Amino acid sequence: MIAKQVQEKLAALFVLNCVLKTLPTAAWPPAAAESSPVVVLDELLRDLGNAEIRTDPDAVSLASTDFGNNVSSPTSRPAAVFYPSCAADIAALVRASSASASPFPVSARGRGHSTHGQAAAPGGVVVDMPSLGRRGAVVDRLAVSVEGRYVDAGGEQVWADVLRAALAHGLAPRSWTDYLHLTVGGTLSNAGISGQAFRHGPQISNVLELDVVTGTGEMVTCSKEKEADLFHAVLGGLGQFGIITRARIPLFPAPARARWVRLIYADAAALTRDQERLIINIDDGNRGGGDLVAGVMDYVEGSVLTDYQGLIGSWRSQPPSASFFTDADAARVAALAEKSGGVLYCLEGALYYGGAGDTSAEDADKGLELLLRELRYARGLAFVQDVSYVEFLDRVHAGELKLRAAGLWDVPHPWLNLFLPRSRILDFAAGVFHGVLRRDDRAAVGPVLVYPMNRAKWDPEMSAVLPFSGGVDEEEVFYTVAVLRSAVADGDLRRMEEQNAAVTRFCDDAGIPYVQYLPYYATQAEWAARHFGPGRWARFVQRKSKYDPKAILSRGQKIFSYPLA
Numbered sequence: 001m002i003a004k005q006v007q008e009k010l011a012a013l014f015v016l017n018c019v020l021k022t023l024p025t026a027a028w029p030p031a032a033a034e035s036s037p038v039v040v041l042d043e044l045l046r047d048l049g050n051a052e053i054r055t056d057p058d059a060v061s062l063a064s065t066d067f068g069n070n071v072s073s074p075t076s077r078p079a080a081v082f083y084p085s086c087a088a089d090i091a092a093l094v095r096a097s098s099a100s101a102s103p104f105p106v107s108a109r110g111r112g113h114s115t116h117g118q119a120a121a122p123g124g125v126v127v128d129m130p131s132l133g134r135r136g137a138v139v140d141r142l143a144v145s146v147e148g149r150y151v152d153a154g155g156e157q158v159w160a161d162v163l164r165a166a167l168a169h170g171l172a173p174r175s176w177t178d179y180l181h182l183t184v185g186g187t188l189s190n191a192g193i194s195g196q197a198f199r200h201g202p203q204i205s206n207v208l209e210l211d212v213v214t215g216t217g218e219m220v221t222c223s224k225e226k227e228a229d230l231f232h233a234v235l236g237g238l239g240q241f242g243i244i245t246r247a248r249i250p251l252f253p254a255p256a257r258a259r260w261v262r263l264i265y266a267d268a269a270a271l272t273r274d275q276e277r278l279i280i281n282i283d284d285g286n287r288g289g290g291d292l293v294a295g296v297m298d299y300v301e302g303s304v305l306t307d308y309q310g311l312i313g314s315w316r317s318q319p320p321s322a323s324f325f326t327d328a329d330a331a332r333v334a335a336l337a338e339k340s341g342g343v344l345y346c347l348e349g350a351l352y353y354g355g356a357g358d359t360s361a362e363d364a365d366k367g368l369e370l371l372l373r374e375l376r377y378a379r380g381l382a383f384v385q386d387v388s389y390v391e392f393l394d395r396v397h398a399g400e401l402k403l404r405a406a407g408l409w410d411v412p413h414p415w416l417n418l419f420l421p422r423s424r425i426l427d428f429a430a431g432v433f434h435g436v437l438r439r440d441d442r443a444a445v446g447p448v449l450v451y452p453m454n455r456a457k458w459d460p461e462m463s464a465v466l467p468f469s470g471g472v473d474e475e476e477v478f479y480t481v482a483v484l485r486s487a488v489a490d491g492d493l494r495r496m497e498e499q500n501a502a503v504t505r506f507c508d509d510a511g512i513p514y515v516q517y518l519p520y521y522a523t524q525a526e527w528a529a530r531h532f533g534p535g536r537w538a539r540f541v542q543r544k545s546k547y548d549p550k551a552i553l554s555r556g557q558k559i560f561s562y563p564l565a
């Protein structure tokens with residue numbers, strides 16, 4: 001009872017600074033001639049105390065670029081950037097667009113970590129989400145309820161700050177992305193995956209409640225119990241149904257440290273066999289399963305090693321304190337690489353222990369001993385580091401700082417992320433890791449991840465799309481392959497884009513079903529046929545017409561335009 005009261009109070013406090021505002025309605029709709037976004041926004045601002053609008057080149061340029069660094073074109077430029085002080089400001093903006101003669105695009109921009117202009121609002125208004133809470137906010141936008149075991153996080157908050165706030169109470173969320181400087185709203189609009197997803201599901205499977213501004217400008221609180229269809233639509237919904245202004249994330253006792261493991265494999269079959277042994281039939285709390293090693297690791301990923309010594313190749317996961325491999329280790333790995341035709345694989349795992357978690361250092365050591373005995377990696381090529389839980393989760397940030405210092409962060413990133421059925425992962429490895437990606441070594445810069453997840457941890461009611469194709473639809477395990485490259489030299493971008501196209505062409509020719517994660521397609525027909533497929537497309541369209549009938553939200557995704565066809 002008390003917990004419920006505390007929950008209600010926290011939720012109320014969260015929106016307190018917004019609900020007191022009376023939103024303008026009388027001025028809408030403006031006359032047709034006045035319906036350009038800038039004119040509409042000027043009108044709007046008279047009624048919104050703390051919000052700001054900018055149309056200057058600096059603001060507009062920043063809002064038309066993203067981490068991909070290859071989409072800046074006049075067509076992706078917004079007319080203006082909107083800096084809201086609270087969710088109600090965003091709702092007023094969306095209502096203004098909806099009421100104008102030709103509704104203009106409105107896109108939430110978290111940190112712009114998309115790679116293909118997904119957060120752009122061509123000719124419309126980009127909402128600078130980080131300004132929520134900066135401009136005159138009176139309440140904490142990261143409110144931890146220790147009693148309720150959750151954190152209420154603003155959609156603009158980055159996961160690194162969510163972690164920090166929760167850890168102050170000995171708690172933490174349990175599903176992460178590899179990189180923590182992404183916004184809560186941004187990752188929940190996709191899925192949010194990492195090496196914990198096999199056990200706990202993606203981040204979208206770890207949400208209790210959302211506050212959303214829909215495409216009609218309504219502010220709705222939704223959950224599995226309340227407005228469930230909107231809740232499911234928004235999670236993995238690519239920003240199409242609502243702007244997430246608050247997410248309630250469940251918290252659990254946080255471990256203190258991680259034994260961080262890298263095991264080298266000479267072939268894909270051995271790697272994937274071990275990865276699957278580690279993840280199959282895992283339930284929360286299950287550390288046994290049918291196989292001795294099932295569930296022993298808390299985090300399971302993997303990668304393809306072709307340029308393991310390069311700064312860019314290893315940027316995403318160097319421990320902050322020291323290199324994972326000594327020079328002597330690297331020489332032994334290189335020798336194996338030469339014997340194996342230049343391609344090796346690495347299983348990356350972690351066992352958490354200590355802190356408020358239920359695993360002791362001794363338990364972690366026993367688990368590690370078992371893994372090193374049972375798994376079929378190349379003997380002698382097992383590397384273990386002991387780091388704090390925060391160092392482990394925030395490992396990519398250390399790499400980011402190095403790349404920034406070397407001027408290699410703000411370069412084009414033609415990334416390609418795919419979900420593939422387990423039954424075809426070895427065909428894919430043979431054709432892509434040993435084929436397409438090897439044909440032009442000049443385009444080999446950047447990590448290539450490969451790791452499995454359990455379908456059962458994903459909720460099919462949500463909008464995120466998993467690989468499907470007749471008979472293999474029901475496969476319990478599917479793989480993610482992330483080709484995360486940086487174009488640093490002349491011609492790299494073109495070469496990498498050609499290779500990405502060659503990868504998907506290879507899948508098509510070989511009949512390997514796949515869907516893109518962090519997807520991008522240029523036309524609605526491709527979205528419908530290649531990404532969603534008939535049944536899921538029908539549901540997506542139906543939800544769009546219900547929650548954003550004027551196609552205002554996230555037009556940078558290029559899924560819908562106005563009027564909705």
Ligand SMILES: Cc1cc2nc3c(=O)[nH]c(=O)nc-3n(C[C@H](O)[C@H](O)[C@H](O)COP(=O)(O)OP(=O)(O)OC[C@H]3O[C@@H](n4cnc5c(N)ncnc54)[C@H](O)[C@@H]3O)c2cc1C
Pocket residue numbers: 066067107108109110111112113114115118119120129155156176177178179182183184185186187189190191192193194238239242243244245518554556557
């Ligand atoms: C270095 C790096 C590492 C990454 N690692 C991972 C990883 O390990 N796992 C993983 O799953 N992803 C990963 N990503 C991808 C990341 O999840 C996406 O880029 C995601 O979009 C988050 O970025 P963002 O918060 O900057 O969102 P943006 O790029 O700003 O927005 C992305 C999309 O979401 C919409 N959006 C943004 N905020 C909201 C909101 N509050 N409500 C509704 N819609 C919104 C936008 O309109 C846009 O369509 C990584 C990206 C980078 C650059």
